[in-house]
Amino acid sequence: MTSAWSITAAVNPPRAAFVDYPLGHTTGQPHDPTGQRALLEAAFTAFEEATVAGTIVDLGLHWGDDAWRADPMRGDSRTAPKSKADRGAPRSDSRTERFDTPQYQSDEDRELAELRHGEEIACRACVGFDD
Amino acid sequence: MNANEATPVDYIEVTRRTYDSLGYPPYGWVHSEEPPPWTPLTKPLSDCRIGLIASGGVYRRGQIAFHYRDDASYRVISSDVPTDELRATHFAYDTRDARSDINVVFPIDTLRAMVADGRLGGLTDECYTFMGGIYSARRVREELAPALVERMTSQGADAVLLVPV
Numbered sequence: 164m165t166s167a168w169s170i171t172a173a174v175n176p177p178r179a180a181f182v183d184y185p186l187g188h189t190t191g192q193p194h195d196p197t198g199q200r201a202l203l204e205a206a207f208t209a210f211e212e213a214t215v216a217g218t219i220v221d222l223g224l225h226w227g228d229d230a231w232r233a234d235p236m237r238g239d240s241r242t243a244p245k246s247k248a249d250r251g252a253p254r255s256d257s258r259t260e261r262f263d264t265p266q267y268q269s270d271e272d273r274e275l276a277e278l279r280h281g282e283e284i285a286c287r288a289c290v291g292f293d294d
Numbered sequence: 295m296n297a298n299e300a301t302p303v304d305y306i307e308v309t310r311r312t313y314d315s316l317g318y319p320p321y322g323w324v325h326s327e328e329p330p331p332w333t334p335l336t337k338p339l340s341d342c343r344i345g346l347i348a349s350g351g352v353y354r355r356g357q358i359a360f361h362y363r364d365d366a367s368y369r370v371i372s373s374d375v376p377t378d379e380l381r382a383t384h385f386a387y388d389t390r391d392a393r394s395d396i397n398v399v400f401p402i403d404t405l406r407a408m409v410a411d412g413r414l415g416g417l418t419d420e421c422y423t424f425m426g427g428i429y430s431a432r433r434v435r436e437e438l439a440p441a442l443v444e445r446m447t448s449q450g451a452d453a454v455l456l457v458p459v
Contacts, residue, residue, distance in 0.1 A: 164457045168302040173323050176456075177330040183302055187350070187387035189457050190404065193395035199404045203455075207339060207413070210453070216332040225300065235303040236312065237388060258312075259385035265359035268381040268393060276358050288370040289358045290441070 164189045164206060171219060179219040180206040185231040192226075324431050335453065344409075345418040345451035346373070347442055349426035350392060350399035350459040351384035359383050365425040366433045368442065373417040377403055386427045387459050399459055418449035426459060 164180055165171040166189050171179050182189055182202060191199030202224065209220040236258075267273040280289070309321050335342075351360045353369050360367070362385040371380070380400060382392035392399045400423065408414045422442050428434050446454050 164455070167305045167458075169304045169306045170323065173306065173325045175326040175330050177332055181302070183300065185388075187384075187389060187392055187459055188398045189350075189459055190401035191398050193391040193398050196397075196403065196407070199397050199401060200407060203401060203404050203408065204413070206455075207408075211335060211339060216330040229300055232300070232303055236305065236308055236386070259362065261363040261385060263361050263363040265361050266383045266385075267359040268383055268389075272355055272359065272381055275356050279356050280358055288354070290368050290370065 165219070168219065175217050177216045178210055178213045180209045181219050181221045182224050183221070184224065184226050185235065188226075322429075322431065337452070339414050339453075340412055341415045342452035343416045343418055343450055344405065344414050345446045345449060345454035346400070346402065346405060346421040346457070347446070347454055348400045348421070348423050348457040348459075350387070350423070350457070351382055351389070351425050352392075352396065352400045352423040353381050353383070355379040355381060360425040362425075362427075364429050364433070366428055366430070366438045368422050368424040368438065370445075371421045371423055373402065373406075373419060373421055375402065375421075384425070384427070384459065399457060401455075401457065405455070415452075418446065418451050420445065420449055422446070 164182060166182050166184050166186060168181055171181070184192070191202050202222065205222045205224075209222070213220070265273070265276070267276070306323055309323075313319070313321055352371070353359050354371050354375055356379075357369050359381070360369075360383055377396060380396040380402070382389045382396060382399060384392075397403050400421075402421070405414065405417055409416055422445060424438060424442075428438070
């Protein structure tokens, strides 16, 4: 799957299905199981029918309106911690800072993960920590 | 703009302009020079075991969340995971919709429905997630990707759905 045609074309994978949705919606719109199913049906059909390596199939989907195209790389600014981002990032850089500590969706997630991942516990589901 | 006239956003060009304006050197996008390999599909999808690998920063409640600086680790998520235990964290996209319905970046309910209907033969026991936005293409190529290929192969996957963000 891809929502970034130019990036996928540069990588040039054997098979790809293009979804012209804003980033973060590669497999559909939220709370739309019918649309999500239709999207994957189309993608799998493209997969079945593909015969030429390097083809990107446009699934022909449209988001509904094109307002998102004006700022297509807007990151997670509304959910990221603001104070640290403000300290660490140049004023002109609206992107989210690259924090090097785990970024939990909620404090409850953090507490549960820290509880389960004491130093003596080797978790086999969280693989390949690099620090 | 009429929907029929919309052209895909060129994220490589948008990124180049952003980096230019910030005085950063250009981002090193991966450009594959060799033609892609081809492995034909040899049986109906209704007989295939399908794997899922997604890069949207998805983790399961209780797992350690991803961080935002070249995180090349991955998470193992059972394909029978309760959907409400899935979380999303990422610096490069607006995660509000993913947090509201994880299927927009990790289509686990969609895939389970397709298995239930017989469209797909089944899912591998394990799905894998990672962060994406990793600046070192070498680490992805030499560490992360081979590890995921090895695990998916050991899962008996006939085909794998790759869902980047």
